[in-house]
Amino acid sequence: MKPTFYAVAAMAGAALLATTSVHAQAVDPALHDYKPASGVSGSIKSIGSDTLNNLMTLWAEGFNQMYPNVKIEIEGKGSSTAPPALIAGTAQFGPMSRPMKAAEIDQFEKKFGYKPSAVRSAVDSLAVFIHKDNPIKCLSLQQVDAIFSKTRKGGLDKDITTWGDLGLTGEWASKPISLYGRNSASGTYGYFKEEALFNGDYKDTVKEQPGSSTVVQGVASDKYAIGYSGVGYKTADVHAVPLSAKPGGTCYDASATNAYEGTYPIARFLYIYVNINPNEKIDPVRAEFIKYVYSKQGQTGVVKDGFYPIPKAIADQDLAAMKLN
Amino acid sequence: MSSLQDTVNPQDASSYDSAAGVHRREAVVYPAARGEPKLWSLGGTLAFGVLMITGFLILVLWNGIATFWPKPIAVVTLADGKIVAGEQTREELFKPTADQLAKLTPQLRAVIAKDDGYATRRLYRTGNFDFYGDDSKWVADYDVAKVDYPRDMVLAERREWGPFVGRLKAVVLDGVERPVTDPSEGWVRDALGQAQARLAQIRKLERDEIGGINHKLEQERLALRRVLLKSGADSAAYGEAQAKFAAREAELKKQYEALSAEAQALKGRNERDRIILTEVGGAEKSLPLSVIVRAYDANDIGLGAKLAVYGSRWAEFLTDEPREANTEGGVMPAIFGTFAMTVLLSLIVAPFGVLTALYLREYAKQGRIVAFVRISVNNLAGVPSIVYGVFGLGFFAYILGGSIDRLFFPEYLPNPTFGTGGLLWAALTLAIMTVPVVIVATEEALAAVPRSMREGSLACGASKWQTIRMIVLPRAMPGIMTGLILAMARGAGEVAPLMLVGVVKLAPELPIDGYFPFVHLERSFMHLGFHIFDVGFQSRNSEAGKPMVFVTTLLLIALIAIMNATAITIRNRLKKKFAGSQF
Numbered sequence: 001m002k003p004t005f006y007a008v009a010a011m012a013g014a015a016l017l018a019t020t021s022v023h024a025q026a027v028d029p030a031l032h033d034y035k036p037a038s039g040v041s042g043s044i045k046s047i048g049s050d051t052l053n054n055l056m057t058l059w060a061e062g063f064n065q066m067y068p069n070v071k072i073e074i075e076g077k078g079s080s081t082a083p084p085a086l087i088a089g090t091a092q093f094g095p096m097s098r099p100m101k102a103a104e105i106d107q108f109e110k111k112f113g114y115k116p117s118a119v120r121s122a123v124d125s126l127a128v129f130i131h132k133d134n135p136i137k138c139l140s141l142q143q144v145d146a147i148f149s150k151t152r153k154g155g156l157d158k159d160i161t162t163w164g165d166l167g168l169t170g171e172w173a174s175k176p177i178s179l180y181g182r183n184s185a186s187g188t189y190g191y192f193k194e195e196a197l198f199n200g201d202y203k204d205t206v207k208e209q210p211g212s213s214t215v216v217q218g219v220a221s222d223k224y225a226i227g228y229s230g231v232g233y234k235t236a237d238v239h240a241v242p243l244s245a246k247p248g249g250t251c252y253d254a255s256a257t258n259a260y261e262g263t264y265p266i267a268r269f270l271y272i273y274v275n276i277n278p279n280e281k282i283d284p285v286r287a288e289f290i291k292y293v294y295s296k297q298g299q300t301g302v303v304k305d306g307f308y309p310i311p312k313a314i315a316d317q318d319l320a321a322m323k324l325n
Numbered sequence: 326m327s328s329l330q331d332t333v334n335p336q337d338a339s340s341y342d343s344a345a346g347v348h349r350r351e352a353v354v355y356p357a358a359r360g361e362p363k364l365w366s367l368g369g370t371l372a373f374g375v376l377m378i379t380g381f382l383i384l385v386l387w388n389g390i391a392t393f394w395p396k397p398i399a400v401v402t403l404a405d406g407k408i409v410a411g412e413q414t415r416e417e418l419f420k421p422t423a424d425q426l427a428k429l430t431p432q433l434r435a436v437i438a439k440d441d442g443y444a445t446r447r448l449y450r451t452g453n454f455d456f457y458g459d460d461s462k463w464v465a466d467y468d469v470a471k472v473d474y475p476r477d478m479v480l481a482e483r484r485e486w487g488p489f490v491g492r493l494k495a496v497v498l499d500g501v502e503r504p505v506t507d508p509s510e511g512w513v514r515d516a517l518g519q520a521q522a523r524l525a526q527i528r529k530l531e532r533d534e535i536g537g538i539n540h541k542l543e544q545e546r547l548a549l550r551r552v553l554l555k556s557g558a559d560s561a562a563y564g565e566a567q568a569k570f571a572a573r574e575a576e577l578k579k580q581y582e583a584l585s586a587e588a589q590a591l592k593g594r595n596e597r598d599r600i601i602l603t604e605v606g607g608a609e610k611s612l613p614l615s616v617i618v619r620a621y622d623a624n625d626i627g628l629g630a631k632l633a634v635y636g637s638r639w640a641e642f643l644t645d646e647p648r649e650a651n652t653e654g655g656v657m658p659a660i661f662g663t664f665a666m667t668v669l670l671s672l673i674v675a676p677f678g679v680l681t682a683l684y685l686r687e688y689a690k691q692g693r694i695v696a697f698v699r700i701s702v703n704n705l706a707g708v709p710s711i712v713y714g715v716f717g718l719g720f721f722a723y724i725l726g727g728s729i730d731r732l733f734f735p736e737y738l739p740n741p742t743f744g745t746g747g748l749l750w751a752a753l754t755l756a757i758m759t760v761p762v763v764i765v766a767t768e769e770a771l772a773a774v775p776r777s778m779r780e781g782s783l784a785c786g787a788s789k790w791q792t793i794r795m796i797v798l799p800r801a802m803p804g805i806m807t808g809l810i811l812a813m814a815r816g817a818g819e820v821a822p823l824m825l826v827g828v829v830k831l832a833p834e835l836p837i838d839g840y841f842p843f844v845h846l847e848r849s850f851m852h853l854g855f856h857i858f859d860v861g862f863q864s865r866n867s868e869a870g871k872p873m874v875f876v877t878t879l880l881l882i883a884l885i886a887i888m889n890a891t892a893i894t895i896r897n898r899l900k901k902k903f904a905g906s907q908f
Contacts, residue, residue, distance in 0.1 A: 038581045041539030043740060045849075054865045057650040057831045064833065068528070069536035073829045073849040076863070088723075089738070090745045132463065135422050170423070211863045213870075220867070235868045236448060236461040304454070304486060305650070305865055 027299040030312040034295035036066040042285040043071040045091045048082030049187050050211050051230045052095035052270055055122060058301040063292050070285060079187025086275050087111050092286055094273040097124070097187030097230070098194075112275065117322050119272040121293050123308040125254035126192060126266045127231040127240035129219045136166060138251035140244045141265050144196050147177055147226060151200035156247075163224065172224075180218040180227030181206040188212065192228050195266045230270075232306030256308040270307065276322055287324055294319060382882075389879030392872040393638035395631050398478040398490055398623045399449065400605060402470045409462055410478065410490050410605040411449035412623075414868075418443045421465070433467045450869070452480070452488035456604055460487055461868055474624040477506045481602060481620035483612065484648060487869070491604040493622075496614070498598055508620040509630065516598060520614035523595050530588045533839075538581050540840055545573050550736040642876065646833045651856065652864050656877060661835050662748075662828070662850035663884060667817045669752035669846075670759070674812050677756065678763025679805060685764070686771045687793055699768075706761035714822025717754030722746050722826060726847075742847050746827030748836050749846035754826050755819060759812035766808020770801035799899075806896035810889055817885045820854035828852040830859050853881040 044063075046056050053076030060072040075081075075091075082094030083104040100108075100116065108116050128144060130136055139147075143166065145154030152159065160166060164173035181202060182189040189208075193199065209215045212229035219225040220237035231254045234240060242251035245265040258264035274290065276282050292298045299309035319325040396412040403409065420442050426434055437444050446465040454460045481489040495504045496513055505513055552566040595615040603609050618641070621634050645655030681702075689695045726743035734742040743749075774797050782792040820828070829849045836848045857877045864870040 036585075038578055038585065041536075041543045045740075045745065050863065053830060053863055054650040060831055061648065061650070065531075067539070068532040069539040071834045071848070072831060074831045075829045075849075077824070090741050092740065133419060133422065135424065171420075213864055213867045214862045217862070217867045232865055233867070234459065235866060236459060236463055237868070306458075 027296055027303060027309045028311045029296075031294065031296045031299055031315060034066070034292050034297045037284065037288055040067045040284045040288050041069045042283065043073070044093065044285060044289060045073045045075075046093040046095060046272075047075045047077075047085035047091035048093070048095040048273075049079040049097045049270070050076045050182075051079075051097040051124070051186070051188055051232075052076065052121075052272070053211075054232075055270070055302060055305045055307065056093070056095050056272075058305055059289070059293055059298055062297055062301055063289055066292070067285075067288070078183065078185030079190065080185040082273060083108060083116075086116060086273060089275075092274065093289070095121075096271045096273055098191040098268070099271060100273060108275075112277070114278055116273045117276040118318070119274060119290055119293060119322075120269040120310060120314055120318055121272050122270040122299075122302040122305075123256075123259050123310055124268055124270050125231045125240075125256075125259045125264050125308070126188065126195075126228060126268055127234065127254040128196075128226065128228050128243060129216060129234070129238040130226050130241055131219055131223045132237055132239050133223060134163075134239065135168060135172070136163075136241055138244060139166070139241050140247045140249065140251075141196055142247050144243065145198060145200065148179060148181070148192075148202060148206060148228075149197040149200040150203045151197075153198035153200040175224045178222050178225040179203060179206040180215045180222075180225055181208055182212070182215065182229065183208045183210055188229060191268055192266070195268075196228070230307065234306065259308055260311075269310075274322075278323075282322070282324070290322065290324060291319070385875055385878050385882065388872065388875035392876050393635050393642070395480070395621060395623055395626070395634045397474050398480060399472050400475055400478065401449065401464055401472050403464070403468050404470045405468075408605045409449055409451060409464055411451035411462070412480075412490075414448050414450050414461065416445055416447040419446055419465075420444075421467075425465075429467060437467065448868075450488075452490040453486075453604055455486045455610070456606075456608055460866060476625040477622065478624050479506075479508055479602070479620055480623045481508070481600075482618040482653075484616050484618060487649065487653070489602055489604075489610070491602050493620070494601040494603050494609065496598075496600050497611075500597065502601075507622055507625075509622060509626070517614055517617060517620070520595055520598055520617075523591050524615045527588050527591045527595070530584060530591070535581060535584050535588070538577050538584070542574065542577050545570055545577075547736045554735055643880075647831070650864065651830065651860055652866065652869055652873065656851075656853065656856055656880065658833050658835060659851040659853045659856045659877075660880065660884065662832075663817060663853045663881070664888075665836055666748060666752050666755070666823075666850065666852065667813055667888060669748065670755045670816045671809060671813050673752055673756040674760050674763055674816075675809055678760045678808070678812070679767050681760070682764045682767035682771065683793065686768050687789075687797070702761045702764050706765070708758075710758055710819055711821045711825075713754050713758040714825035716757075717750055717822060717826040718746065721750040721753055726750065746825065746829075746849055747847040748827060748850050751823050751827035751850070754822055755816040758819070758822065759816050762812045762815065763805070763808040766811065767801065767805045770804025770808070771797060773804065774800045799902075803896050803900045806892060806899065810892045810896070813892065814885055814889055817888065818854060818881070820852065820858060823852055823855060828855045830855075830863070853877055853884065857881065 044060070046060075053074065056074050056076065060074055064070060064072060076095070079096040079098055082091070082096045083100060085091040086094040087108055094116075099118070105115055128139065142154035142156045143160060146152050146156040146158065146160040147166075150159075158165070161176055162173070163175050163177060181192070184190075193202065207218065209218060209227075212233045215227040215229040216233045216235055216238055219227045220235060226241075231240060240254045242253040243265050244251045250263075252258040252263045252265075254264055254267075259267035272290075272293065274286060276286075294310075294315040302309045316325065398410055399413055401409045421429075421437060421444050426437065429437075444465055444467055446463050448461055448463050450461045451457060452460055477492050479489075479491060479493045481491075481493075483489055493506050493508055495502045496516060497503075498516055507513070508517075549566050549570045552563050556562045596613050598614040599611050600614050600617060600620075601609060601611045619634065619637060621630065626634070642655045643660070644657050646657060647659075648654035685695060685698065722743075722745055726741070726745065726747075729743040730738060730741055778796050778800070779792055782796045783789070787795065827849050829851065832849045832851050834848060836845050836850055837843060838845070857874055860870045860877065861867075861874040
């Protein structure tokens with residue numbers, strides 16, 4: 001997963017970097033302007049990621065303005081709920097904050113005879129949040145691993161349980177680190193486990209939260225807390241710690257620039273999975289929705305939700321793969 | 326025994342009055358005999374309960390009512406020259422870190438040291454998410470050079486990107502730019518009103534007229550698919566249907582083009598009239614007028630204007646659809662969903678529960694089996710509600726709904742119609758959950774009807790069913806209604822099972838609309854309880870979500886109170902009627 005993200009990001013991200021200065025992250029100006037097609041109606045149901053919940057809602061609202069009669073329903077209880085919903089046919093869209101696992105793709109293929117199509121809809125720097133008063137300036141992934149994991153596959157030999165273990169002094173030195181995380185149905189949980197814990201196991205003391213926003217609220221109200229969730233959920237009460245891939249390496253903050261350049265170690269794509277039969281023509285509602293997501297308007301929604309938009313090159317690749325251009 | 330320990334031992338109940346020089350016997354009264362000795366505990370429990378409930382209600386009321394009140398906009402100039410403008414939302418004490426202290430002047434450091442190392446900071450809701458990438462900012466008091474409330478500061482609520490805080494520079498009407506700083510000026514308001522009216526017109530055009538065409542087109546497409554499924558792709562019937570579909574599609578497309586052009590013209594008109602705003606940093610933004618929901622000069626409006634803003638915010642909240650992933654706009658679909666589900670739930674649970682109780686109490690032979698059934702019913706009331714949710718999803722939505730889809734709606738597949746959560750399944754699930762309450766209440770009410778009345782009726786020659794219908798049921802009705810009210814209240818406030826069987830984050834389409842069959846029980850719906858959870862714990866900006874949680878809670882409590890009050894009024898009418906017809 002990781003090489004694909006960085007290869008693509010490095011290839012396509014450069015175009016966006018010029019525009020990242022004052023304003024909130026700007027949308028790739030090369031993306032197409034969405035023009036509504038005629039005769040689109042029907043229903044859209046989306047079941048899946050909680051991280052993408054608000055983003056799906058924003059897209060749905062925008063799409064609804066173009067097609068007032070499309071019925072849209074959105075449910076977001078975790079990425080793991082997306083594959084079963086797609087397989088059972090209870091949803092047409094399955095937003096996921098991690099790529100589908102091989103086992104999930106196999107199950108899908110067993111039922112339909114072809115693989116599900118993935119829409120890479122946005123870029124997220126999975127952020128490690130701390131309370132706004134926390135003076136920590138930089139963490140390496142190995143330290144993050146030792147904070148969250150009991151197996152420490154990152155290679156650090158000592159467990160980290162207090163802020164003093166991370167070099168803080170004064171009142172912080174003896175305070176235990178309070179851990180906030182996501183529940184296991186979440187794609188964020190899976191992705192963090194894979195990338196930041198090096199596939200290790202979470203500590204039992206991690207307080208599992210039902211939503212990304214709840215993690216941020218937990219960290220906001222608990223001075224000695226640390227937690228992870230999508231960067232789009234940041235509030236004024238928390239602070240995203242800059243991360244480095246190796247101990248002692250340069251730390252990069254969770255900004256759009258660092259995500260595109262691939263220097264922020266746990267940036268990722270946010271996906272929407274769709275059941276597209278390669279031998280049949282896709283129905284207009286779903287086709288138009290996917291086109292909308294890749295349009296200027298759709299990617300503006302990404303910015304609105306605090307995530308980072310995808311560049312045109314990726315949009316073109318995915319649209320070509322789905323034969324939608 | 327312990328109650329006796331603090332009483333006086335009767336043997337020592339005489340005392341020596343030294344002044345009179347006599348022993349005087351005193352009356353011995355056990356506390357248990359003195360009226361109601363534990364009255365204080367009964368009263369205390371009540372007082373505690375009342376205190377907790379009123380405390381909770383006051384918290385919700387205060388926060389809910391204050392949310393929409395327009396607050397002044399502070400313009401804070403920091404010591405380093407930066408400017409922050411926004412509504413102050415919170416303030417708190419904090420301990421600045423050594424790094425932060427090192428940057429301060431010795432005087433400021435001394436002030437902070439005098440306060441035991443604590444300083445104050447304030448959170449300003451700055452808005453302008455499109456400029457700053459966040460919407461609130463903490464400012465420590467020691468960083469502040471000055472705070473003013475300039476009279477020309479404007480808060481503009483937008484349909485996108487949240488509120489704008491800054492100054493009004495100009496309004497462009499028909500290409501002519503007219504400088505203006507006060508959004509309450511007559512012509513600005515008129516222009517805004519016109520833009521809103523055009524927006525409403527576009528909405529109507531799109532939703533009703535174009536929507537109607539889209540609906541027809543969808544019906545044609547489904548009809549074609551029905552033929553395909555019935556007679557196969559190679560049949561003559563399918564070829565014929567295809568030709569018919571093509572003709573009809575072309576015709577509808579033509580109508581669509583005309584309407585769409587009309588809507589586009591209006592949209593173009595709305596794009597032309599613009600408003601130019603400047604943020605405190607000096608950056609300018611030109612927006613179509615129609616994007617502005619309302620704008621007011623927050624530091625310069627009187628009480629009347631504030632009330633008007635307050636009222637219009639409430640009106641929007643109660644009657645509009647949600648915007649910006651449910652964090653703004655209104656909750657009308659959620660109000661409607663909650664109401665529709667509760668009514669449907671009562672319609673299902675009332676006959677079901679009453680009939681069961683009637684059989685159990687009046688007809689069934691009282692014995693072991695009935696006792697067992699009764700215990701089971703009581704136990705059902707104790708099953709966690711999420712279990713009902715799982716049952717509803719598995720049985721109603723997947724098994725029952727899936728079969729309905731295969732039998733009656735094959736042309737929609739693979740898109741589910743009844744095979745997923747929906748209003749009907751949610752109401753049925755909650756009905757099963759609340760039916761024990763109705764059964765128990767009805768049984769009690771039936772048991773309370775005096776035996777002599779039944780016997781009198783039977784003695785007059787009435788059959789058993791006539792007796793039940795004419796004598797027993799009317800007298801038991803108030804009790805049955807009480808059960809129903811309890812069931813309704815529990816159902817309306819329940820969220821956990823609903824999340825599995827039909828409540829979703831966004832479903833702006835109401836279950837009732839102008840298209841056949843008009844009532845769409847298969848649709849997912851929005852619910853106030855879930856909306857509270859969603860806004861409070863799932864929204865992007867949890868800071869901005871908090872006040873909305875209180876407003877929505879207030880609304881949910883009010884809705885349940887209104888529904889209960891209605892049911893109680895009906896019950897009281899019934900009671901009166903019954904009292905009047907007594908011998």
